[in-house]
Amino acid sequence: MNLENKTALVTASTRGIGLAIVERFAREGATVYMAARRLEYAQSLAYEMNKHGGHVKVVYFDAGDDACYQTMVDTVMKQEGHLDILVNNFGTSNPREDRTMADTDWQVFRDTLDVDLKSVFLGTKAAIQAMKSTGGSIVNISSVAAVTPDISQVAYGTAKAAIGQMTKLTAVQAGQYNIRCNAVLPGMTATDAVKDNLSDTFREIFLKQTVLGRMAKPEEIAAAAAYFASDDAAFVTGQILEVAGGFGLATPVYGDLMAAGTKR
Secondary structure (H helix, E strand, O other): OOOOOOEEEEEOOOOHHHHHHHHHHHHOOOEEEEEEOOHHHHHHHHHHHHHOOOEEEEEEOOOOOHHHHHHHHHHHHHHHOOOOEEEEOOOOOOOOOOOOOOOOOHHHHHHHHHHHHHHHHHHHHHHHHHHOOOOEEEEEEOOHHHOOOOOOOHHHHHHHHHHHHHHHHHHHHHHHHOEEEEEEEEOOEOOHHHHHHOOHHHHHHHHHOOOOOOOEOHHHHHHHHHHHHOHHHOOOOOOEEEEOOOOOOOOOOHHHHHHHOOOO
């Protein structure tokens, strides 16, 4: 019950990593607000979790609506009186159009940066105002793409790298209010988004360069977010944590050597 008596807000939390974070926070005792656009569906998920002892509520969230970020924070503050944790989980990519620097359209690049950076900036900005008098924890869900350049998705990688710097800037500038900010960088994770957007061949090659040899479970990403959100990390801020199974850790020829069974 590391999050007992805390109020948390998690954006884009009706599936995948976001839903796993809500479930983990609820098990650890937090009152968790699922920030979602599909309210009826979110309500049905909250109902199921609450049947098992959770305290999960729903607040409307539309990542494309600038005013919505402040509104969702205001709603939580009005109902609970305090906001202790914000998880900026929302993010998007368009791998079919977000390709290399040479063949990605400027509009695709600009739109990707706009939505991915806006979701963190505006959410964080609203949360800081709410947390100023009480302190709190902001957790940004980024990607290992932030630190490992890919052969495509130039916009997505750029956006995620910028979120890393935004995390550190927030930690420095909000530390005076006892507000911490950290980021979790998932590797390839077993979600519907990965299944729908990445080919079997790409997944196979990616996992060859992952030391643990498998995709992450959403629950494993949620565990890292729960640590940053809890008082166990009360003196941890500005940190960028890769939860990627050792992706990119080994020699660049690691995958080929392992496949060939070659030893020095």
